[in-house]
Amino acid sequence: MEFLNDVLVQPFADMAAAPDFLLQVLWEGLVGGVLYALIALGFVLIYKSSRIFNFAQGIMVVFAALTLVGLYEKGVPALLALPLTLVVMLILAMTIERVVLRPLVNQPDIILFMATIGITLFLIGFGELIFGGENKVMITEQLFIPTGSIVFEPFGGFVSIEEKDLTAVIGAMVLVAALLVFLNKSKIGRAIRALGDDHQAALSVGISLSTIWVIVWFIAGVIALATGIVWGARAGVSFALEVIAFKALPVLMLGGLESVMGAIIGGLAIGILEKVFEIYWGQPLLGGNTEAWFAYMLALLVLLFRPQGLFGEKIIERV
């Protein structure tokens, strides 16, 4: 009976007793969710256009953020370092396409996946060689990202919102909106979608595979940079950022690998639900750290009923 009370009654009683705290939990969950969605978007874009599961997305976040901070440390002004980092990401995209992907066209998916593991290992070593392994401070203020906090006092309590988190949420929303417009309204966007639907049909109407791959990897690089700035502003820029890519895996399972909307909704759902579960059920009943597995359990539950994820395309193979 006590157990049922702890599971079914007490958490809701706690929420009602401290609504300001619940609001804080929801806000933190939303911020986390936006960040997960950003990482997942990088995976989705590349998968949509090339059917490659890009294992290197996590290290691209690290590489982009380290390049930005590294350039600033070398004396490049922050506002110049930003476009220069984008140039570096473009060069990286072109190099990956030319050196890794082009020779592997028409190879099985698993070979391309293994190639992205190779890219990861290379970028880890190369990044360490160039930038070193130390934790670096993100140039938040230099990029005019506000660093204060806004405090509300609802229900007699308080909710604190970090301005950089608020900027991250707004920035991510703008980025996603721009991406959706680009994918749906522009010629290149349509070409990316066409390539995702059917490689051979897209090629037959004159869409250049290599150009699209460069563009897609570059966009994934831009997303990686945005993710790196946001996460780096929270706890510094180091190789630890790579680990957060693992948080995108359940988002992809939940939302579907091909769906931009899936990545966004999946990210937000996981961010908020895992936080609420951890605070009201995980910490009191299970000793905490449920965030390490909760998202996977949720994704697994969804997969039981929708194997393609919430927004994934159902694959029907006729034999």
Place this chain on the structure above:
Amino acid sequence: MKRMLKTAILSSALMMGVGIAGPAMAQDDSIYIPNLAYRTGPFAATGTPLMNGQRDYITLLNERDGGLNGVKLDYDECETGYNTEKGVECYEKTKARAVVTQPWSTGITLQVLPKSNVDKIPILAPGYGFSPMADGKVFQWAYNPPSSYWDGASMILKNISDGNLDSLKDKKIAFLHLDHPFGKEPIPLLEVLAEKHGFELVPIPVGLTEMQNQSAQWLQIRRERPDFVVMWGWGAMNAGAITEAVKTKYPMDQFVGVWWSGHDGDLKLVGEQGKGYRSISWSVPNSEAPLMADIKKYVVDAGKSQINQSEGEFDSVFYQRGLMISVILVEGIKAAQEEFDVRTPSPEQLRWGLENINLDEARLKELGADGMLVPFSTSCSNHTGHGGGWMLQWDGAKFVKASDLLTPDRAEIEPLELEKAKEYAEANAPWPVNEECKM
């Protein structure tokens, strides 16, 4: 044709001879010191300055003194990324020539521990590893000087209670730790002390993927309102926790970390806002020490160091602690050389050396490292030395010494150490113990 063939055979034989004799000569003329390093991955921020320090002290001895008692020290790193499986691979790869193993993670130490009895190679884990390794009779091949994690936990509690643990009665202490063997290490002792002295212990684990986003953990801290937060963090977890503490506006003077949570690089992220944060430490940076002058002259200025001078790594706690770790190892090797009158001691001889380290104040002064390391000595029964530590405090720009020498409460720790060592030996039976040690 015949002559050409002869020449070819002769040169091949010579080359083979050189090939075989080369390593053998190298082995005779140098002492191979592998280090299971981690300069990449999520823990690189902690590892890089430590490895730089370890490497630079060895370089100093080779450059300034021509090695140790005339023998070159061959320092070699095998990259583990702080990953236990890779660490075990590195151990296997290096053990044939190794005089010592420096595993650099509690997880790797626990994996390598049973192997040390078979391979007979000492494990040196300064300030980390399994605390009951202090019992040298049970853990014949493992050393964790100058203070164990349990010593560290005891010193932190003594410090925050002004020396009277009973004053913590009815207080709440949150234990924020990495969800990893390292982070869980002091929990058995903390649970015993919580029960004995009547304080409430709230363990708060941080998973590997949550290190950079600890909002859930700090929401729990906000809800629980603990009187103190004690942190057992490594790598990126430290920076994540400190930035969240600032965000949560948790009082910094009630936030204390273990020695691996006292890295300048992590605190620089918050700068002035981290003022008051403390970390227990068995080493103190002193850039004015004669040893540091030599490091600068023979290693850094000579372009033989890998440190990042623009970020002030030379003056940092972790770089100088890395130097001290190599000081401890070299003292063990030196003791073995002198005891057995050999140039290149075997791992078994080094084991004796590590059991007979005497780094007292006089010896530290002689090395030019006066006040940089807690004085301690080891024996066959005491593999830790239990030298104690100082409290370091972040002043907004750097760590400064903020206490006199603190010592652990050995009367509280030792019975638990012996009990857990015995438990470990029984669980891993047959486990050889050192019957010859009568201390």
